[in-house]
Amino acid sequence: MKTSSNNLLVIEDNLYIREKIAKEAKKIVSINDIFVTETLEQAFTHLNQNNFEIITLDLSLPDGSGLEVLRWLKKNKTEKKVFVFSTSTELKRICLRYGATAFFDKSEGFDDLIDTIKYA
Secondary structure, eight states, rough: OOOOOEEEEESSSSSHHHHHHHHHHHOOOOOEEEEESSSHHHHHHHHSSSSSEEEOOOOTTEEEETTHHHHHHHHTTOOOEEEEESGGGHHHHHHHHTTTTTEEEETTOOOHHHHHTTTO
């Protein structure tokens, strides 16, 4: 059963991109709450304290790789819609194997990312 509202976690270390995703997500009626974080440590704190239906995930974070989030979700058998948004396109297959719902290239995929969140 699809819920009418979703919580979104934006894991992104670039302030401009993080704010741009949050700004666009606020326009989406089905998004209830938006949480933003710029580090793995903060991401894991949010994941342990809140329920998120949708996660946008950068792979290059100041304290490690976003792949750790995918591994954690898989290990904990947590079903989330995880949209990887990264310039590390060579890791796309690994992300999908670890359970990412979709992968978007930061250099050209912003609008596609927002559209996918809108219809998630």
